[in-house]
Amino acid sequence: MRGKEIISNWKFNLGDIKEAHLLSKDDTQWRTINLPHDWSVELPFNKEEGEACTGFLLGGIGWYRKHFKTAEDMIDKRVIVNFDGIYCRSTIYCNGEMITFHPNGYTPVLADITKYLNPLNEENVIAVRVDHSRHADSRWYTGSGIYRKVSMHILPKVHIPVWGVSVITPKITDLLAEVEGNVELVNEFSENQDIEVLMRIIDEEGKKVVEEKQRVKLSEHSSSNIKFNVSINNPVRWEVLNSHLYKAEVCILKDNNIIQTEIVKFGVREFKFDADKGFFINSKRTLIKGVCLHHDGGAVGAAVPLDVWRRRLDALILCGCNAIRTAHNQVSEDFLDLCDELGILVQEEFFDEWDNPKDKRQNGEEKTVDYLSRCYTEFFREYAQDDLQNTIKRDINHPSIIQWSIGNEIEWTYTKYNNATGYFGIDADGSYFWKLPPNDIDVIKENISKIPRDYYDVGTTAKKLANWTKEMDTTRPIIANCILPSVSYETGYTDALDIVGYSYRRVIYDYGHTHYPEKPIMGTENVPQWHEWKAVLEKEHIAGTFLWTGCDHIGEAQVQGPWPRKGSNLGLIDLAGFDKPSYHMFKGLWNEEPHIKIFTQTLDKSLYNLDKDGILVEKEKDAWQKRLWFWHDVNPHWNYMSEEGIVVEVYSNCEEVSLYVNDELVSTRHLNEFEDNIYKWFVPYTEGTVKAIGRKGNKKVENNIPTTGPIDKIDLTTDKNIIKVSSDSVAHIVVQLVDKQGHPVKIVNEELFFNIKGNAKILGVDNGHPDNVQNFQNNSIVTSQGRALMILQAIDEGQIEVVAICKTLGLKSAPCKIQAIR
Structure with a gap:
């Protein structure tokens, strides 16, 4: 995050307190914390008072206070505090004076504290009241508090404001990239000012590529914009999953002295969406292999260290994913920096609600909206423009961003239009997933033409949001x-849109292209099933898809099951970051390199029956074409009753796969035999090892699952042996129960306890299961599939040792050693 971070030694109190905004308030008994901070994730899951929509974690009202002295470099300067995200309804004070009220929980807010500072060396306090008492105000888990970073900007009287530099590359060839830098300047002096402004382009190796200087005369108490036009010879392009970032360093000089320097990163890349041919980046047609992500990080809640995101994004990239949709809100500046670095495409989404609220508990079946579930809608008309445009100001330089999304499934809240399609009549039975509109296009047009428009209507609001976006x-x-x-x-x-995103509407991809051929189309929310990707491969005009979802998220549990279901389990990756069966399906679909993975299930619990010839057939013919979000129940183990009938499924992109049980060939099958893209065999269970060997071209790949014995020991592994003392640095420690041969035991679960030696703390523990309602902030966890995750953060430098203990079995792991450094 740009600016000087001010994230350490904040004071926090959960609960409303009188006069907490005043400098004189005694906060010595408050908790001392570091930001980012999410207080909801620290609380126990609450079946009685909590709500399934937000994961049964409560909200409340909290106060934050940060003490600091007025330093010499603040005198006669403008001092801005940048909050990257506060959930929600925050009121920011400095020394008892209200600076601003900010209801949006996802957008950045700048607090200008200049005129409220006390004299040199005197004490100041920034106080923030956060009101998340409406804890059912979202369809997903939001977190509570100052859950993103905070930074301070100290600016001279002639300055570039926060987010005042933008860089674009309007023309690119292999030999040359034109770079246009736009710099906003402010003069707060009561007289004219003569300055110089220097822009220097630096490559990833730190080498200066080009620079240009301009002389500028600023009138008194004025602001203006200047442009730089420079060129980069032989530019290195920012490519998908192969990034290259340049830096634009902009300096203001007064009397040959640098008085301010602003640095932004940018990438040299060009892209377009073609209504007939799809998506092109740097002149190469590229399929968008995207996933939707909510903003929580599982056990750490909404205050997600960057290393947690890095682990998740690395896993998604390994799956073949190349794009993220930030469902359904703006993400942190740091998250976008990471996407820039990794070469991941981003669709940044602004709003889940506009003029009318959604029913957070029913999720699409709008019934009631009460006090607890009302959210941003009541502030939308007043604050939407600032929130949208401040987001773009902050994020405009990120090469990863290729789309601005102005809304998610907004149509549900303008209900008067929905019946025009005929989908919700008796004949159609609401089957809009799989059927073309029951009414033809002329009937739909006629039906809608008869509906009176409102002052705040879906089309007029969309146009307003689009205009605000294009202004920036x-x-x-x-x-x-x-x-x-x-x-x-x-x-x-859609008149306000450049591209129309379809939510679960692949069945009308051709309908949209035929009737509205000038508008590019892509899937922006789709189920993680083969039939969705098959449609993209078969239709050149479809740019790609965003699967729902990349990772499981807390909340939105009400559409899945009753307590203790606390979250959505529709992701390719679970809440602990462990891959799931659907992950391996898409790893095969989205990668050229051969991939293979075995899962098993008893015949009675599988999707299949045996026909008279002993061949596996779907219990419901062609059901694979209509599978929705939930992946069917399969097991990652080979432990059954002797001679029990077992279905072996293999997810692979190999042209052929041979299945072996205890090294005896069952048969060799070919992928083109399976319409559902799943290799499958029926075999009687025999203890030992089931193995699949796949061949793709001249390459061979293998996967096997052995029968496991009793738990013999506890394995601990870490993704890092060295971590930093930093809010963004963590170690992910995975614990796995194993048998004597060291094979993971997936069918038995035990409670494990963690002992830590050294200056470190547990940020969270989880087993990845959506029904796990053990406290995240705990030193114990009951495993799922014999494994669990502990996220560790250093408090100070030195060696850290972690041991896991199973008291019921009398087992203790070998120590996992990690070094913490500054």
Whole structure:
């Protein structure tokens, strides 16, 4: 995050307190914490008072206070405090004076504290009241508090404001890239100022590529913008999953002295969406292999260290993913920096609600909205423009961002239009997933033409949001996730869009292209099943897809099951970051390198029956074409009753796969035999090892699952042996129960306790299961599939040792050693 971080030694109190905004308030008994901080994730899951929509974790009201002295470099300067994210309804004070109220929980807010500072060396306090008492105000887990970083900007009287530098590359060839730098300047003096402004481009190796200097005369109490136009010879392009970042260093000089320097990173890349041919980046047609992500990090809640995101994004990249949709809100500046670094494409989404609220508990079946579930909608009309445009100001330089999304499934909240399609009548039975609109296009147009428009209507609001977006940035297309595009094409909604995103509407990809050929189309929310990707491969005009979801998330549990279901388990990766069966399906679909993975299930619990010839057939013919979010129940183990009938499924992109049980060949099958893209065999269970060997071209790949014995020991592994004393640095320690041969035991679970020696703390523990309601902040965990995760953060430098103990079995792991450094 840009600016000087001020994240250490804040004071925190959960609960409302009178006069907590005053400098004189005694806060010595408050907790001392470091930011980012999410207080909800520290609380126990609460079945009685909590809500399934937000993961049964409560909110409340909290106060934060940060003491600091007025330093010499603040005198006669402008001092801005940048909060990257506070959830939610925050009121920010300095020395008892209210600076601003900010209701949005996801957008950055700048607090100008200049005129409220006390004289040199005197004490000041920034106080922030956070009101998340409406803890059912979202369809997913939000967190509570100052859950993102905070930084301070100390600016001279002639300065570049925060987010005042933007860089674009309007023309690119292999030999040359034109770079246009836009710099905003402010003069707070009561007289004219003569300055010089220098822009220098630096490559990843730190080498100066080009620089240009301009002389500028600023009138008194004025602001203006200047442009730099320079060129980079033989530019290195920012590519998908192969990034290269340049830095633009902009300096203000007064009397040959540098009085301010601002640095932004950018990438040299060009892209376009073609209505007939899909997505192109740097002149190469590229399929968007995307996933949707909510902003929580599982056991750490909403205050996610960057290393947690790095582990998750690395796993998704290994799966073949190349794009993220930030469902359904703005993400942190640091998250986007990471996407820039990794070469991941991003669709940044602004809003889940506009003029009308959604029913957070029913999730699409709008019934009631009460006090606890009302959220941003009541502030939308007043604050939406600032929130949207401040997001773009902050994020405009990120080469990863290729789309701005102005809304998610907004149509549900403008209900008067929905019946126009005929989907919700008796004949269609609400089957908008699989059927074309029951009404033809002329009937839909006629039905909608008869509906009176409101002052705040879906089309007019969409146009307003699109105009605000284009005021800030014309280099990226505007998109939205449309749940009923056949309606939205006729209400004026899609008129405001450059690309129409389809939410679970692959069945009308051709309908949209035929009737509205000028608008590019892509899937912006799709189920993680083969039939969704098959549609993308078969239709050249579809740019790609965003699967729902990349990672499981807390909340949105009500659509899945009753307590103790606390979260959504539709991701390719679970809450602890462990891969799931659907992950391996898409790893095969999204990669050229051969991949193979075995899962098993008893015949009665599987999707299949045996026909008269002993061949596996679907219990419901062609059901694979209509599978939704939930992956069918399969097991990662080979432990059954002797001679029990077992279905072996293999997920692979190999042209052929041979299955062996105890090194005896069962048979060799070919992928083109299976319409559902799943290799499958029926075998009687025999203790030993099931093995699959796949061949793709001249390459061979193998996977096997052995029968496991009783638990013999506890294995601890860490993704890092060295971590930093930093809010972003953590070690992920995975604990796995294993048998005497060292094979993971997946069918037995035990409670484990962690002992830590050294200056470190447990940020969270989890086993990845969506029904796990053990406290995240704990030193014990009951495993799922014999494994669990502990996230460790250093408090100070030195050696850290972690040991896991199973008291019921009398087992103790070998120590896992980690070094913490500054």
